[in-house]
Amino acid sequence: MTCFPGRTAYWLLCVVVSLTTAACGSDSDPVTPTPVVPTVQGTWAGDYTVSGCNDATATGFCQGFAQVGAVLPVRIVVTQSGQQLTGTVELGQFTIPATGTVDTAARITLNGSVATTISGQASTVTLGNWNTVVAGSTMTGGWRLTFSFTAFPGAAPFLENTIRTVTKVG
Numbered sequence: 001m002t003c004f005p006g007r008t009a010y011w012l013l014c015v016v017v018s019l020t021t022a023a024c025g026s027d028s029d030p031v032t033p034t035p036v037v038p039t040v041q042g043t044w045a046g047d048y049t050v051s052g053c054n055d056a057t058a059t060g061f062c063q064g065f066a067q068v069g070a071v072l073p074v075r076i077v078v079t080q081s082g083q084q085l086t087g088t089v090e091l092g093q094f095t096i097p098a099t100g101t102v103d104t105a106a107r108i109t110l111n112g113s114v115a116t117t118i119s120g121q122a123s124t125v126t127l128g129n130w131n132t133v134v135a136g137s138t139m140t141g142g143w144r145l146t147f148s149f150t151a152f153p154g155a156a157p158f159l160e161n162t163i164r165t166v167t168k169v170g
Helices: 008-024
Strands: 042-054 071-081 084-091 094-102 107-118 121-135 138-149 158-168
Touching (some): 084 107, 094 121
Antiparallel strands (some): 042 158, 071 084, 094 107
């Protein structure tokens, strides 16, 4: 449409058409994609390293149980519903039921605990600070295991753990 400066009706129509077109946008406007939560469901297996141990409240725990530098097996079985995760984390003799989330950057958080017996002592092993990232079929990151003993209230040594190699196996 050609706008004619001397004709008010045409000029107003041009203004309305121009404003409507600007408000509606065009096909070349960028569209912000909706973030997609990656699928991490399945079975993951590999090994991890005990990267730190704190036994200030239970002297000798680190030396007698899991020394820094030890390489141990890990198996993670996860089911997924959207961002919500449930499953188990198997760390040698401990199978810990876990729940958590995965975000759009494939960062996984998990938490859980299991009552067990360690060296004849009733205890609870708590999985926390789980912070791993999935890239393709590989998982990297780490977590903390805290050990609470019924016979020794307040004694809660913990292990810091770092994945060496964990891949999706099923």
